[in-house]
Every structure is written in structure tokens, then in C-alpha cells.
Amino acid sequence: MNDSIGDFIIRIKNAGAVGKETILVPFSKLKLSIAEVLSAKGYIGAITKKTKNNVKYLEIVLLYTNGQPVVSGVRRISKPSRRLYESAKNIKRFRRGYGMSVFSTPKGIMSDVDAKKNNVGGEFLFNIW
Numbered sequence: 001m002n003d004s005i006g007d008f009i010i011r012i013k014n015a016g017a018v019g020k021e022t023i024l025v026p027f028s029k030l031k032l033s034i035a036e037v038l039s040a041k042g043y044i045g046a047i048t049k050k051t052k053n054n055v056k057y058l059e060i061v062l063l064y065t066n067g068q069p070v071v072s073g074v075r076r077i078s079k080p081s082r083r084l085y086e087s088a089k090n091i092k093r094f095r096r097g098y099g100m101s102v103f104s105t106p107k108g109i110m111s112d113v114d115a116k117k118n119n120v121g122g123e124f125l126f127n128i129w
Contacts, residue, residue: 002080004028009074009126012044016062016069027056033109034102034125035060041100041111043071043128075127077101087121099129 008031015023025031027049035058038044045061063070078084086103091112094101101112105122115121 005125006076013071013074016071020062022059022061024057024059027058031058037102037109037111071128073129077124077126084124085122086124088116088119091116091121094127095129099127101127
């Protein structure tokens with residue numbers, strides 16, 4: 001697998017589409033940071049680190065509103081084949097605030113609102129709505 005971030009966000013979207021309550025994804029510090037941002041912004045629920053047969057996993061609780069998953073779509077922007085970077089002044093709100101963009105900045109993984117507030121740009125990872 002070349003794109004672990006793309007795989008991670010698609011797993012969240014697909015698991016919500018079929019109605020799963022929790023998912024297990026292979027652990028990495030980057031995925032944990034992204035999951036913490038998504039949890040803080042209300043896109044996913046609790047995150048726990050689990051170990052199964054000496055392999056680390058993240059267990060993620062998915063959230064639903066009125067039977068519909070909170071995460072209805074994702075779009076990977078910066079890919080391994082084509083990296084895309086945005087400066088702080090060029091960061092715009094996604095879907096007029098009803099979605100969120102996630103950036104990898106020198107100060108860590110941040111949402112579009114937080115990156116703009118802290119005046120830092122970085123790699124434009126993905127959009128989620």
C-alpha cells in the first residue's frame with residue numbers, strides 16, 4: 001500500500017456507509033494525529049490504541065446522526081504522486097464551513113480553521129464532509 005492516509009480516510013467513509021460502529025486501522029503516529037483532529041472536530045468518536053498479536057491498531061468509533069454517518073465523503077488532495085502545498089493566506093474554508101480540510105503543518109496536523117488562525121501553511125492532505 002503506497003498511500004496510507006488515503007486508505008485510512010476511505011476506510012472511515014466506507015465503514016460508515018455500511019453502518020459499522022467501530023473500525024480497526026493499522027497504527028501510525030500520523031494516523032493517530034489525523035484521528036485526533038477528526039475526533040476534536042466531531043467527525044469520529046473515541047480513539048483507542050490496541051495490540052493484537054504484537055501488531056498495533058487504532059480502534060475508531062464512528063458517529064451517526066439520524067442513522068446517517070457523519071462522514072459522508074472524503075477527497076484526497078495531496079497524493080504520493082503529486083504533493084500539494086498551501087500557504088496560510090491561500091487557505092479557504094471548505095463547503096462554506098460544512099466540511100473541513102486537513103493540513104500537515106510544521107506545528108502538526110491541523111484543520112483549515114486552526115491553520116489559518118495560527119498563520120501556518122503546509123501540505124494539503126484531504127477534504128472531509
